[in-house]
Amino acid sequence: MSLNFAAEEQVAVAAVRRACMLTSSVFNKLVKNETLVKGDKSPVTAGDFAAQAVVNTILGRAFPDDPIVGEEDANDLRVESGATLKNRIVELANETLTAELGIGEMAEWGLGPGQSRTADELLDAIDRGTYEGGRTGRMWTLDPIDGTKGFLRGEQYAVCLALIVDAKVQLGVMGCPNLPVDASNPDGPRGCIFVGIRGHGSKQLTMSGSDPRPLKIPTFADEELNFLESVEAAHSSHSFNDRVAQLLGIKRAPIRMDSQAKYCCLARGDGGVYLRMPTGVGYKEKIWDHASGSVLVEEAGGVITDSRGEPLDFGLGRTLGENYGVIAAGKAAHVKVLAAVKQAKEEEAKSKGNL
Numbered sequence: 547m548s549l550n551f552a553a554e555e556q557v558a559v560a561a562v563r564r565a566c567m568l569t570s571s572v573f574n575k576l577v578k579n580e581t582l583v584k585g586d587k588s589p590v591t592a593g594d595f596a597a598q599a600v601v602n603t604i605l606g607r608a609f610p611d612d613p614i615v616g617e618e619d620a621n622d623l624r625v626e627s628g629a630t631l632k633n634r635i636v637e638l639a640n641e642t643l644t645a646e647l648g649i650g651e652m653a654e655w656g657l658g659p660g661q662s663r664t665a666d667e668l669l670d671a672i673d674r675g676t677y678e679g680g681r682t683g684r685m686w687t688l689d690p691i692d693g694t695k696g697f698l699r700g701e702q703y704a705v706c707l708a709l710i711v712d713a714k715v716q717l718g719v720m721g722c723p724n725l726p727v728d729a730s731n732p733d734g735p736r737g738c739i740f741v742g743i744r745g746h747g748s749k750q751l752t753m754s755g756s757d758p759r760p761l762k763i764p765t766f767a768d769e770e771l772n773f774l775e776s777v778e779a780a781h782s783s784h785s786f787n788d789r790v791a792q793l794l795g796i797k798r799a800p801i802r803m804d805s806q807a808k809y810c811c812l813a814r815g816d817g818g819v820y821l822r823m824p825t826g827v828g829y830k831e832k833i834w835d836h837a838s839g840s841v842l843v844e845e846a847g848g849v850i851t852d853s854r855g856e857p858l859d860f861g862l863g864r865t866l867g868e869n870y871g872v873i874a875a876g877k878a879a880h881v882k883v884l885a886a887v888k889q890a891k892e893e894e895a896k897s898k899g900n901l
């Protein structure tokens with residue numbers, strides 16, 4: 547029987563839940579000087595930094611020897627021009643860390659009333675995320691706000707945390723504060739946590755970490771299959787997906803959604819296929835954008851590969867290296883989608899050759 551990572555699950559759910567509390571509370575209060583534009587032109591908010599500070603503080607206390615590959619670093623906060631943002635992050639992180647203990651949480655993880663941190667401790671916690679990754683040993687990977695653009699629009703985003711051991715994702719936890727608990731009731735309650743554990747299945751929990759509901763990807767009839775895809779056309783080609791859908795005879799419109807919430811929706815059967823086809827040459831997918839989603843989908847009975855049918859390689863460092871795009875779907879659907887993707891790519895290559 548495979549390890550069930552019970553202690554890691556308990557800590558990761560608590561960390562993700564705290565980070566979700568923080569991001570939800572910060573959303574309505576965001577002001578202009580709380581967002582920076584990073585070198586790669588993507589936005590980062592006080593919420594991204596503070597959520598990374600909170601999760602890394604908890605991981606640092608619970609598993610002090612585990613390195614972390616996190617999306618953010620504190621460089622911009624250590625300079626004079628970052629002082630206002632830094633103060634805000636310290637305030638947000640401490641507010642979150644010192645909140646009353648919730649289900650399954652422990653004071654030994656640095657949580658609860660009276661457990662404030664100094665600014666330096668919190669910046670150092672953010673920078674625990676600078677690990678370069680690699681093929682051997684244990685490491686965590688964190689995206690404190692995946693889908694920052696969705697977060698800023700008040701739409702979908704996810705706090706994503708995964709444990710990788712010897713390049714294989716063993717545990718994935720995702721918090722989706724804006725996701726309807728039940729897709730058939732889109733105006734109903736929102737906010738859920740998803741957990742996938744290698745060899746032990748996938749489940750959906752409430753935002754407080756209770757009431758586990760096992761997840762299994764349904765087998766879709768061809769006419770019922772539909773796509774989950776990025777909102778941002780620059781992250782994944784909408785027109786390519788349209789062509790693949792056409793080749794498969796899919797009639798239903800794609801569901802566009804930011805972040806790894808797409809993997810959560812796939813795992814619970816809201817959509818049948820997640821297809822991500824890069825638009826830019828040279829973009830390398832980041833491990834924190836796919837680690838937790840990949841184990842969630844596999845443990846819900848699905849298959850995930852890149853667009854060539856190759857397994858995703860989490861052992862190459864901070865990126866997925868030469869993996870190109872992503873196809874995730876139930877077993878039977880994956881075979882069909884991969885064949886259609888190959889055909890669409892051949893068509894594209896031919897039409898380029900004919901220009």
Ligand SMILES: Nc1ncnc2c1ncn2[C@@H]1O[C@H](COP(=O)(O)O)[C@@H](OP(=O)(O)O)[C@H]1O
Nearest residue numbers: 691692693694695776778780781804805826829
């Ligand atoms: N040119 C590009 N191609 C593919 N992915 C990109 C990209 N630029 C940014 N991204 C990634 O796409 C993620 C969002 O995915 P999605 O489009 O599925 O919502 C971003 O995560 P962050 O929002 O954490 O920066 C970022 O890592």
Ligand SMILES: [Mg+2]
Nearest residue numbers: 689692693835
């Ligand atoms: Mg991301």
